[in-house]
Amino acid sequence: MERSELIILDGAMGTMLQAAGLPVGQLPELWNITEPEKVTAVQRQYVEAGSRVLYTNTFGANRHKVSGCGYSPAELIAGGVRCARAAAGDKAVRVALDIGPIGQLLEPLGTLRFEDAYDIFKEMVVAGEQAGADLVIFETMSDLYEVKAAVLAAKENTKLPVWVTMTFEASGRTFVGATVPAMALTLTGLGVDAVGFNCSLGPKELLPMISELRQWTTLPLILKPNAGLPDPATGAYGITPEDFTAELLPALSMGVKIFGGCCGTTPDFIRALNQALPAEPPLVKRPPAKNGVCSATCTAALDGVRVIGERINPTGKRRFQQALREGDIPYIIERGIEQQDAGAEILDVNVGLPGINEPEMMVRVVKALQSVVDLPLQIDSSDPAAIEAGLRAVNGKAIVNSVNGNAEVLDAILPLCKKYGAAVVGLCMDHDGIPQTWQGRVAIAERILNAALSHGMKREDVFIDCLTLTVSAQQEQAVETLRAVRFVTEELGLHTVLGVSNISFGLPARENITVNFLTQAMHAGLDLPIVNPNQAAVMDAVSAFRVLSGQDRDAERYIQRFANAAAPESVPQAGSRMSLPDAIMRGLKAETAALTREALETQSEMDVVNTLLIPALDRVGERYEKQEIFLPQLINAANAACEGFEVIKKQIAKQGRDSVSKGKIILATVQGDIHDIGKNIVRVVLENYGYTVIDLGRDVPVREVVDAVIREDVRLVGLSALMTTTVVSMAETIAAIRASGHDCKIMVGGAVLTPDYAEEIGADFYAKDAKQSADIARQVLG
Amino acid sequence: MEARLTEIERNQVLQYLGYRGGGVSAEVEADIARCRAQLMAAAKPRAAWRLFSLTDDGALAGTSFVLQGQDIRLLLHDCTEVILLAATLGSEVERLIRRAQVSNMTDAVILDACGSAAIENVCDNLCADLAATFAPRYLTDRFSPGYGDMPLSQQAELFGVLDVTRRIGVSLSASGLMLPQKSVTALVGVADRPQKMRHRGCAACNLFENCAFRKEGSNCGAF
The missing domain is CATH 3.20.20.330 (Homocysteine-binding-like domain)
Structure with missing residues (x-):
């Protein structure tokens, strides 16, 4: 130079x-x-x-x-x-x-x-x-x-x-x-x-x-x-x-x-x-860099309390476990949207379940979440392979949850955090369990910090979890946790993470204990609480803390939160005069759910599906065909029915039985095409008719469709294509399915298709809209 | 000139949603109002355009882009120059619609319809601004690759010459689809005398490919 x-x-x-x-x-x-x-x-x-x-x-x-x-x-x-x-x-x-x-x-x-x-x-x-x-x-x-x-x-x-x-x-x-x-x-x-x-x-x-x-x-x-x-x-x-x-x-x-x-x-x-340009560059003192975690579009700066949402986690949640086993990704990512809407700023992602390929599922869920939620993610796993898979798929700077004081864990996971630039959560425990004193936990925190530094990580990327124990079982431990949080915050100068919900386990009116503990912990220095943001009281406590700590300048966010608070939704009463079909017809989700619950008291799940939900959807479909209602109303009704099905699925999951399904259908938007809104409408409608839909997504390679048909052995496949340029790959997909020798029926739809053209490319059925695809499904699968 | 989104027409949204007269329920009316507001807030309209001279053999001067088809020649019959333009609502709108497809499919179809109406509005505004800029000369209608007998494959050439991806962040897939989806490219001729609005009609509409009216053998009545 x-x-x-x-x-x-x-x-x-x-x-x-x-x-x-x-x-x-x-x-x-x-x-x-x-x-x-x-x-x-x-x-x-x-x-x-x-x-x-x-x-x-x-x-x-x-x-x-x-x-x-x-x-x-x-x-x-x-x-x-x-x-x-x-x-x-x-x-x-x-x-x-x-x-x-x-x-x-x-x-x-x-x-x-x-x-x-x-x-x-x-x-x-x-x-x-x-x-x-x-x-x-x-x-x-x-x-x-x-x-x-x-x-x-x-x-x-x-x-x-x-x-x-x-x-x-x-x-x-x-x-x-x-x-x-x-x-x-x-x-x-x-x-x-x-x-x-x-x-x-x-x-x-x-x-x-x-x-x-x-x-x-x-x-x-x-x-x-x-x-x-x-x-x-x-x-x-x-x-x-x-x-x-x-x-x-x-x-x-x-x-x-x-x-x-x-x-x-x-x-x-x-x-x-x-x-x-001068011969000598001027001496410029650069400021220390601010820190945070981020997605590509949204940064959670570490300059105050940031709520980590805990709901993407199968532990103790039957319905979530079922979604993982069935690969029901929409259910999982909906939990992400819900938490963001409730005020979460970071999402914890845990998909560990026996029998699930965790690294593969981690990638699928991380990518799916990133398609609809712009929050930074916390990869929650104990499996280094799942952690690395997640870190690779993340767009932005993530957090890894977690390491502990065990040398072999630190050596396996810290290099991954360093390589992918992630922050890490260190749990104050090791081979000997959780220390019963705050001093013992702080000692492990220091050990984790030193290990992270020796692996080249930055100090500010080490977050410490001082661990919450259940107060009804070990009452004296709540205070030890709070003391440890204070010491780690003030003396070590590190950010702290804490899953707080566990504190109240086994006690009545848990929310009182949880919220009070959360408030005390934030006062002690906790800035990354892991909570259920859907609990209003928890988020209220965080909002209030931000005002009192000066983080929420002029109480702007607090005022906004409570100025916009709607009047509590009237809970529909069982026994109200509206019928379940009426509720569906009018697209009323809460009512549909309540009325489904009521119906389940006297009828079996299958009866509710066949005598109430499906006939109601049929009536909606007829009115749509007669053009008495149009697309938004059709989908509204389908969404309402979905709430009913959700009630039924939860009841079945709770009893650990197989789900009610009228049969499996594969849907795909063909290779080269990305216009999949029509296919997604069909998915919603078919699911609400009680079919299990395996949605392969959009731009799906021919081979992938054929493989799925054979693997799942379905009797009906739905293909969509929107452009003249991509109908060609629809024809190729159909030809490949036929060539495989599998005898499934194929229905096709999409803007440029006509019944004649559908026949010409070898489809069994042409569906002009979502309603018709449900009729075809009934014809093929019953 | 800035790309401007000034209005999402309610009636146009209803048409895109397949509305064929009759009542619109209060619930749907409220959904549409809410989705229009969301879409207006999410849209980051951008546009790029550039003027080229036309050579005698139907190419854009200084480029390797030769316009194909009789229809475009007819449109540009009186023109010595042509404007290439591209406009988009941006990736936020794309994300908004995708998110709604998970959390609320009703919103998704309404947002999708609002997006179609919105990009039409952006293009209309852009063309009005261009008409003012080029006055006292006159502009022809917008004409896009894939209309009439101009092959859709010319989209890639238009993208290269106008540098669309770098300038407004729209990319073109191998099968010729634009991303974000709520995007438009077009050619507009510049002439010395008033131009007939010859290409207003189904073939010139950006919804041509997926228009439910057209498939039913009717039309939306907009042109």
Whole structure:
């Protein structure tokens, strides 16, 4: 480096190549092989202007974008590194393997699997290292999940330093909603070497974001903005090299050390930058980084009480256990939505149950939760394999629950926390059980802390659980727990976690004891209570504590909570005049549940289903067909009936009997198609007719449908496709099912289908809507 | 010019929901009002556009994008320039609708309908702003890849030339579907004389592929 600490990157590549004759819309990476001297010529201009790190011309050289161009990613990348090396010559210029987004949206919004994204990046970084790149830069990223796949691919398969710059909008979020704190926490945790921003906006607009980023990380900062904002009509950028540099210089005093230019910048910009930057970087003292845990879009800063919801856990919950065994993921993730709505800020996720493949289930549940809930997650397991699987699948910075004072547990799990950048909960217990004195628990806490530090974790990522014991069994222990919480908070300076509900076990009016203990514990310093947020009294206590401790400024949240509190819902009385079919018809969930309970007092579950629920749904369906009601009312009625079925399922689960089911049906939205709302409507309706639906999701590969048909041996399969382009894969799916020799019936639906076309592609039935799919199910399954 | 979502029309939402006259219950009316408000709050409308000259052989100057099909040629008959545009409601809306599909399917279908009405509104506003910008010249109707005889495969070319993914965060799947789903791309011609609204009709509607009215052999009456 000519300047010991400041690093000057290069400017735009794509627009420079276009100026050299590359048509807009054509693959720039091809030139690494077909016109290498033109690529090198651009990069040589940057070196002459002062660039000391050159990005290779490989932004889009991924398997997905270059397919069909005649060259593999590895060939294009090797060519790209060669061009940059040639431009660097004998100067002290580093070559950065440049990698941009894959160009396909990842799950959960898109269909590209995290694991597939990892493979795509792996292929690129391995090729880059082999070709002799000095570091990897992932740039212009807007999906934090994609960045995580990329960083893991680089760190697990190469020794190259990893830099990441993401692209944000002026709102402070990326296109997919990621925030600056989430980016900082996640990437710092994953151990990248420098972070920052590129593209997006001009230097002026990026300064406030740098100012936020530096509050959340102590990593070196990168700034590579566009040349202002483009003219929408022509795409041309407005500001001069001098203005660009002037706007960029204030970033020096924020501690930014790595500068460059993105869209619209040229060698003139880099030259101006090189001339304007001081010989010595100013001495900037960076603030200590704030801490927290996060999803990609939501951060729980550790600066006050943060409620961890405990309900995603099968322990003692028959209905939840049944959902796990049946793979009923919607039931499980609904518990997540419910807790978020009730005020949880972090969700504990425990899916351990004998007979369940825990690592696999952990991944499924974590991914499904992330598709509908944006809270940070706490991976709750004692199985290192399940913990690692969960940590890998998490988008953001998670917590691991838990380790204890046993050396073998610490050695197995702490390295995982370090690698994935997670915080950890340490339980104050070991081989000898739970110490009966607060001093004994604190001693274990210190042992856990030291182990974490020796594994390279940060002190502030160690959370201690001083353990709640049941007060009715060991009365003196409540006080010991509270003393331990106070000591760990005040003397060790660590955050504390505590599952509080256990305190009141075995006593009447448990809520009094639980809430009082929670309040005392928060007073002692507890900031991460694990509770059932659906209990209003618990959340009321937390709200009140936040006011009294000064965390809730001007009692704003408290006032909001109670100003919006609705009048308590009138509990429908048994014996009210409304009939169960009426309640369903009107879409009244609470009434339907109450009336179902009432009916079960005198009738069997199957009778209630067959004589009350189903006929009511039939009446709704008839009215829908006559167009007396329309879709929202049909679904409302189905949802109400669902409450009735839920009552029945719970009663059956409680008695440990097999569920009432009228038969299994597989549903799938075919490969290539992601419009699955219609399929989901059909699922709701079929479930409420008492069928067990195995929902394979959307964009389901042909093979997966066939495998499921054979494995589950179903008699009916429903396929949906919405576009003319994807009806083709519906036809392929049908052909493959037929070829397998399985004799199941196939019904199809979707906007572009017609009865004739359904017949032509070999389906047995065409369902024009959800109502008709229920009629078909009855015809096939009874 | 900023992308603007100004209104989600109740009647349009009802139509998308399959409403064919008759009464709308108070419950459904309330659900629609609530979902409209939620969708308005979640939407982060964005748009990108760029003006290109048309070459004699129907290509966009300076690019490798050649417009295919008779219909687009007809539309651009009087035009020497064409605007490529793309608009989206953003990923928050996508997430909102997906979440509702788990917690409340009724809300999900209503939100979905609101989203369709909303992206139409964003496009209408954008075209009105463009018309003002380009006055005294005149704009043609919007025309999207997949309409008429323009193959849907041209969507990928439009994405590349307009740099849609980088500029507004919409990505295109291998089978040609846009994500977030509530997104639109289109071409609009710029002409020196007033243009007939020739492509207002079912084929020009973004709901063409999944329109229940059309499948019943009727239409929604909007055009």
